[in-house]
Amino acid sequence: MVGPSPDTDFRITFFNDTPVVQLPPRLTVLEAVAFKKSCQQFLQENATQQLVFDLSQTKFIDSSGIGALVSNVKLAREKKVELVLRGVHPQVMAVLSMTGLDQVLTIEPPSQSATTTPVKKSENQLPATHPSVRSWIKRGIDVVGALVGLAITAILFTPIVIAIKLDNPGPIFFSQIRCGWMGRRFQVWKFRSMCVDAEALKDKIENQATGAFFKNENDPRVTRVGRVLRKTSLDELPQFWNVLKGEMSLVGTRPPTPDEVERYEVPEWQRLDVKPGMTGEWQVNGRSQVRNFEDVIRLDLRYQENWSLIYDLKLIVKTILVLFRKNSGAY
Template identity: 45%
Template sequence: MAYRSLPVVNLRPDLRSAKGANLKKGIAVRFLRVITLVSLDMIALSLAWTLAINFGTFLESPWTKKPSFILLILIVSIGMIATKSLYSPGIYRRNYTALIKAVTLSEIFLLLIAFLYEPDGYVSRSSFLISWLLSVTFTCTGRLIFDFSTKLLRKKGAIRYPIFVITDPEDRDDYVRFIQKENCYTLEGVVDSESLDRENREATFEFLKRQGIVETFVSWNAIKNRLYICWHFQTAGITLRILPTTDRIYHPKSTLWKIGNIPCLTIPAPIIAGSDFWIKRCFDLCCSIVLLILFSPLYLLIALLVKLDSPGPIFFRQERIGLHCKKFKIWKFRTMVTNAEKLQANLEAENEIKDGVLFKMKDDPRITKVGKFLRLYSLDELPQLFNVLLGDMSLVGPRPLPLRDVEKFQPPHFIRQEVLPGITGLWQVSGRSNIEKFEDAVKLDINYIENWSILLDMRILLQTIRVVLQKTGAY
């Protein structure tokens, strides 16, 4: 069977988690760049203010007498420059027009603060104008000196980013020439797109980490059918840059980056690899504990109703296929007769899912009276909070499926087994049982994996409450 061919050892707990506490590659160089630029701007702004006070018309005020006000000037100005992304790498820090605008806005903002703080005392008009002109001149000069020094050092082979290129052989030479024009990278190697295939992927990322690769350039043709691969780069702490193509492309996690004047997409790595996923797991654990305590009276009531409605156990435990195709027992309140799984074989002909991968019936004769009510409001799923607590499931993720369904998977379907399964997910809030084809459900699962964020999980949880209360697609 296909699912048994997948390895279940030596794997990360989830596609979105890191194997260890990996920092973003090249973070030291980036941190040094930001510190240097901030220091240059602080020197430029302090010098501009001092000269303006000395050479402009002197006016008695706290701004001219107290040194602490220089700190306020620096905080406002540096903050305004930072909001314009002028400490970011590449062309962003060389945007002199934006730098002039940021310094000008900070001067206007300081003028407003001075008016609100002490309307009758700031600095003279001549001091204000000199401060603005010198601030613009000195900060731009500092950037020019920094850029000139950086280019000089890079020509001598210093402060270059070690990079790797993954592309199809026919595009290799063009892309290498294209990247080398930027003159800030050290090319450590080039491989073809097969290195990202499932069987080669782990070895590729181990090699990239051993080589200390900071950024990897991947052609669109090499990644277009493997968009979920971005999680491997992110959890390795490696910035992924998608090389430009004539086709219009877009990925929700991408940001625009320019090499020269040519735009290409970048999927950045977080500062601490896998940090978002571990925040998700902490949220899952805390919420499951709180909800189990809050719902304990409801659990007792449902248990009593299930027991009175039909003979059999209160809970239904079924073997499901979870993360990395590992089997686990899922917990639910029993909503069917006790021999429901045996009866399913006789009902396969009435399956309403067109491709037959899943099994769904709107008027399933195996469902009990109480079971129908529990399913209508998804109350039968509440015991799965125990699965979340045990680490088999998450609050949000692709639904774990029975063995019967997974045996019918095609190879592309197995990507949904690379992340922790969930109680609810994008599939459930986008139609629930009204989805007629498994392929449509898989597309929603892949969409969730590619676009995952903590904010998306929050949205799905809120939508789940709405869908459950409206009884949308429930049976």
């Protein structure tokens, strides 16, 4: 998944006895892997109270770069080392703000001698990690598709609500925090297909998948109506609201939970370079039969490599066909 080592040298220098790491102009997967390795080796072998990351040259950072920063933050906390970011450009600051890292890292203010003009936060400052995130046509398709999907949801809403209430009294909707583009957290919505205390019971259920995600074919938490909703994917209809808000796309990668992302290695963060989707490669190529996390990663990266507007439309058509195929539903 990771190619040859980059030319970037992450040797640590000292300024007034404080270790400083100079980051490169671009912090993508190859650089991020080397960045994490160098910093964690230093933290393991040296006692220091502070470590400075100099980002004065860095103007592009993708999800792998965020993953490397998160990994270094975790180890620094264990070692009781303060991480300080210096010389942060507006483009990088926009990413840190979006992901919440600006709240957990110490960021030095711009030099008083620098003639800088405050830059208003804008979506245009965020990095184009993948062509799909800057495609206005894709976004237009998402908006139209979301409006159509919400209209269908409105038509089916009453019978679905009655069925859920009669089968298992409790809330109609289930919400969960997921990680979207670049690791930004958002609240995903579904029609409830499990018992009301499902999250509390999760640790008692066997995980039949391997790696950083959860699957169980005969999950006892799923209700009778819930199995029908999952089989037909009707439980996911409320996610059209997430698509309309721009948190998801009609087609993309599987949106992971924060606890899954906590287990990611730096290269696996690449799957967050695009928006998560209601459907995608993994849904049309096995759906619930995909139980190995490496297979999920492979399918998500294949989507990124093959992406085009035509490819999205093909996956939407395949998804519709899969829903009418026997034994193709989720569980």
